[in-house]
Amino acid sequence: MNLGFYMPTKVIVGKDCVRENSDVFKIGKKALIVTGKNSAKLSGALDDVKYALEKNNIEYVIFDKVMSNPTVECVYDGAETAMEEEVDFVIAIGGGSPMDSAKTIALLAVSDIERKNLFDGNIGNKALPMIHIPTTAGTGSEVTPYAILTNHEKQTKKSIASPCLFPTYALLDAKYTKNLGLATTVNTAIDSLSHSVEGMMSKRANIMADVIAKEAVKIIASTFDDLISGELTEDDREKLLYASMLGGVVISQTKTTAVHAMGYSLTYFKNIDHGRANGLLLGEFTKYIERNDKDRVKEILSCMNLDSAEEFKNILAKILGDKEKFEKEELELYAEIAQNAGGTLNSMFVPSKDEILQIYVESLM
Numbered sequence: 001m002n003l004g005f006y007m008p009t010k011v012i013v014g015k016d017c018v019r020e021n022s023d024v025f026k027i028g029k030k031a032l033i034v035t036g037k038n039s040a041k042l043s044g045a046l047d048d049v050k051y052a053l054e055k056n057n058i059e060y061v062i063f064d065k066v067m068s069n070p071t072v073e074c075v076y077d078g079a080e081t082a083m084e085e086e087v088d089f090v091i092a093i094g095g096g097s098p099m100d101s102a103k104t105i106a107l108l109a110v111s112d113i114e115r116k117n118l119f120d121g122n123i124g125n126k127a128l129p130m131i132h133i134p135t136t137a138g139t140g141s142e143v144t145p146y147a148i149l150t151n152h153e154k155q156t157k158k159s160i161a162s163p164c165l166f167p168t169y170a171l172l173d174a175k176y177t178k179n180l181g182l183a184t185t186v187n188t189a190i191d192s193l194s195h196s197v198e199g200m201m202s203k204r205a206n207i208m209a210d211v212i213a214k215e216a217v218k219i220i221a222s223t224f225d226d227l228i229s230g231e232l233t234e235d236d237r238e239k240l241l242y243a244s245m246l247g248g249v250v251i252s253q254t255k256t257t258a259v260h261a262m263g264y265s266l267t268y269f270k271n272i273d274h275g276r277a278n279g280l281l282l283g284e285f286t287k288y289i290e291r292n293d294k295d296r297v298k299e300i301l302s303c304m305n306l307d308s309a310e311e312f313k314n315i316l317a318k319i320l321g322d323k324e325k326f327e328k329e330e331l332e333l334y335a336e337i338a339q340n341a342g343g344t345l346n347s348m349f350v351p352s353k354d355e356i357l358q359i360y361v362e363s364l365m
Contacts, residue, residue, distance in 0.1 A: 001207070003206050003207065003208060005206070005208050005209075005253060006163070006252075006253075007143060007166070007249055007252055007253075008163075008166050009132075009142065009143045009166050009167050009168065009169065009170050010024075010168065010169050010170070011142075011143065011169075011170045011172065011245060012024070012169065012170070012171050012172070013172040013173075013241075013242065013245075014172075014173065015173060015174070015175060016048075016173065016175075017171050017172065017173050018045070018048040018049060018051075018052055018133060018171050018173060019048050019051055019052060021052075021171065022051070022052035022055050022056060023056070024131060024169045024171070025049075025052045025053055025056055025058055025091075025131065026056055026058070027089050027129045027131070027168060027169075028058070028087070028088040028089030028128075028129060029058060029059065029088055030058065030059040030060065030061070030085065030086065030087045030088055030089075031053060031058060031059070031060040031061070031087055031088075031089050031090065031091050032060070032061050032062075032063055032078070032081065032082045032085065032087040032089075032090050032091070032105065032109075033046070033049060033060055033061070033062045033063065033064075033090075033091045033093060034063050034066060034078060034090060034091065034092050034093070034094075034098050034101055034102035034105055035062070035063070035064050035066060035092070035093040035094050035098045036064060036066045036067070036068075036094050036097065036098055037064055039093070039094050039095065039098075039135045039136075040064075040093040040094055040098075040135065042179065043093075043135045043175075043176040043177070043179065044175065044176060045093045045133050045135055045173075045176045046093055048173075049091060049093060049133065060091075061081065061085045061087060063078045063081050063082075063105070065077060065078070066078075066094070066097050066098045066101045067097065068097050069097060069150045069157065069267060069268075069274070070097050070100065070101045070149055070150065071149065071150045071152070072115055072118060072149055072150070072151065072152075074101060075101050075104040075105050075108060075149065076108060076115065078101060078102075078104075078105040078108075079104075079105045079107075079108035079109050082105055082106075082108075082109035082128070083109055087109070087128070088128060088129075089106075089128050089129040089130065089131070089168075090102050090105060090106040090109075090128050090129070090130045090131075091130070091131045091132075091133070092130065092131070092132045092133065092142075092167070093133045093135060094134070094135050094136070095134065095135060095136035095138070095139055095188065096136070096138070096139030096141050096148070096191075096274070099132050099134065099139060099141035099142060100139075100141055100146075100147040100148050100149065101147075101149075102130060102132070103127070103130065103141070103146075103147040103165045103167075104118075104147045104149065104160065106127040106128040106129075106130050106165075107123060107124075107126075107127040107147075107160075107162070107164065107165065109127075109128055110126050110127060110128060111123065111124055111126055111127070118149075118160060119151060119158045119160060123160055123162050124162065124164070125162055125163055125164045126164055127162075127164040127165060129168045130167040130168055130169075131167060131168060131169045131170075131171065132167040132169070132170045132171070133170075133171045133172075133173075133176070134170070134172060134176070134241065134244070134245075135176040135177060135180075136177060136180060136184060136188045136244075137174075137177050137185075137188050137189060137192060137237070137240035137241040137243070137244040138187065138188025138189060138190075138191035138192045138240075138244050138275050139188070139191060139192075139244065139248070140192060140195055140244050140245055140246075140247045140248020140249070140250075140251065141248060142167055142170035142172070142245065142248060143166070143167070143170055143245055143248040143249050143252060144165075144166070144248045144251060144252040145161055145162060145163050145164075145165045145166045145252060146159050146160070146161050146165065146251075146252075147159065147160050147161075147165055150268065154337075155265075155268055155269075155337065156264045156265060156268050156337055156341075157264040157267060157268060157274075159342070166252075170245065172241055172242070172245060174234070174237040174238040174240075174241045177237050177240070177241055178234065178237055182230045182232075183273075184273075185227070185232060185240075186227055186275075186276075186319060186320065187273040187274070187275035187276045187279070188240075188244070188275050189220060189223065189227055189240050189244075189275070189319075190275045190276065190278060190279035190282075190316070190319065190320065191244075191274060191275030191278055191279075192216070192220060192240065192243055192244040192247045192275075193216075193217065193220045193243075193247070193279075193282075194247075194256075194259055194260070194275070194278035194279065194282050195216075195247030195248065195250055195251045195256065196212075196213040196214075196216040196217050196220075196243075196246065196247045196250050197213070197217060197282060197286065197300055198251070198254075198256045198257040198259050198260065198282075199213045199247070199250035199251055199253070199254040199256075200213050200214075200254075200296070200299070200300050201257050201285075201286070201289050201296070201297075201300075201347060201348050202254040202255060202256070202257055202346055202347065202348060203346050203347065203348050204253065204254040204255055204346065205254050205348065206253065206254070208253070209249075209250050209253040209254050212246050212249050212250050213246075213247070213250045214299075214300075214303050215243075215246060216243040216246035216247050216250065217300065217303040217304060218303045218304075219239050219240075219242065219243040219246075220239075220240065220243045221303060221304040221305070222239065223236045223239055223240060224304075224315060224319065227319050228318050228319055254346075255342070255343070255346050256343045256346065257285070257343050257344070257346055257347040257348075258285060258338065258341075258343055258344040258347045258350075258351055258356065258359075259278050259281050259282050259285050259343070260278060260343045261338045261341035261342070261343030261344045262281050262285075262334065262335075262338045262344075262356060262359065262360065263277035263278045263280075263281055264277070264337075264338075264341075265333070265334035265337055265338065266280065266281075266334070269330070269333075269334070270324060270326075272324060276320060279316050279319070279320050280316075280320065280323055280324075280363055280364060281359065281360070281363050281364075282312075282313075282316060283309065283310075283312050283313025283314075283316045283317070283363070284313060284359045284362045284363040285359055286300070286309040286312055286313070287309040287310065287313065287362075288349070288351060288355065288359055289309075289347075289348065289349060290308075290309040292348075292349040293348070293349070296348070297309055323364060324364070326360075326364045326365060328361070328365070331357060331360040331361060331364065331365070332357060334360060335353050335354075335356040335357040335360060336353070338356050339352070339353040339356055344356070
């Protein structure tokens with residue numbers, strides 16, 4: 001057996017864990033809090049972070065310019081603020097967009113990387129320490145070494161990766177997710193599910209990641225009925241946040257597959273939420289893998305008490321509701337973009353351009 005497993009982030013889970021673990025904020029003397037305009041305040045997470053910082057006499061500056069699907073321009077703006085304010089650690093509050101932005105800001109604040117070179121794979125291994133506090137249950141970014149940004153030059157979303165992008169701490173409190181709308185709850189849950197399912201369909205899948213992925217899939221599957229009805233309980237929220245973190249641990253080892261690579265075009269060109277984009281494609285991609293390795297897909301489906309990838313696709317359709325309209329010409333462009341993407345090439349069976357197009361067509365038309 002050949003196996004390597006590295007996950008240095010310390011994870012703390014529980015109600016009021018930010019206030020009750022305020023000592024973790026002593027990793028620096030001045031923090032940059034990276035967030036969007038609303039979620040950190042509305043969830044109560046920002047107040048808890050301020051309490052923890054003020055209790056320890058730690059200064060802080062707030063950078064709240066992060067938008068959904070953050071751009072290169074946004075993170076360079078944040079890095080400039082970090083350098084001007086001479087902060088020595090970064091706190092992320094929010095979903096994937098603030099957390100991915102915070103990682104890149106923490107990197108750029110101590111690294112001289114030109115914009116044109118950000119995605120060339122040579123970003124080094126130096127970043128400011130980070131504390132991540134998710135307010136959605138889907139991205140798992142609080143435990144991964146990746147950051148995803150919108151790259152207008154390539155007309156898609158692109159990732160950067162380095163061990164230095166692992167946060168130092170991840171603090172998970174499901175109370176920050178209790179007021180999320182149903183659409184956000186569903187989309188993030190399906191993003192989380194996609195991470196664990198894709199992890200098991202990745203070239204980099206390994207026995208340890210499989211164990212974690214299966215547990216995450218079982219947990220999320222236990223909430224399917226409530227996701228369909230829209231009646232989420234406090235227990236559901238806790239399960240989904242925990243499973244999201246597990247999914248992040250999975251892809252920190254395995255990376256994602258063609259599902260993510262294909263989904264990025266749906267987000268870039270059609271403004272479809274990232275998790276929803278994955279969900280629209282995941283069932284049909286699982287059918288593609290099933291045609292090549294029935295036993296592997298059976299292993300995944302057993303975690304959801306399902307018998308076929310077609311049944312999985314139908315469950316996803318019930319959860320996601322009516323799908324958007326697409327023209328064949330659009331899907332041909334998306335297939336062109338996705339065919340050589342890193343995620344596509346990381347799939348345990350790499351689909352050809354024609355197979356990618358067929359997955360798009362069967363999923364969306």
